[in-house]
Amino acid sequence: MARNLGRDYKNVHTDVAHLIDLGLLEKNERGELSAPYDEMVIHAFVRDAA
Structure with a gap:
């Protein structure tokens, strides 16, 4: 995979x-390996660094 x-x-x-x-x-x-889902939707919120 890598x-x-x-x-x-x-x-x-x-x-x-x-x-x-x-x-x-x-x-x-x-x-x-397997994924137990047909689809994955991932929401990742990114903030500005302080």
């Missing part, structure tokens, strides 16, 4: 672990 995304393996691993913890991704006994 190679396909052009990202560092460690960063992708950390991101995926967080998404699993949040229940947004699932990992089966063979280590395969």
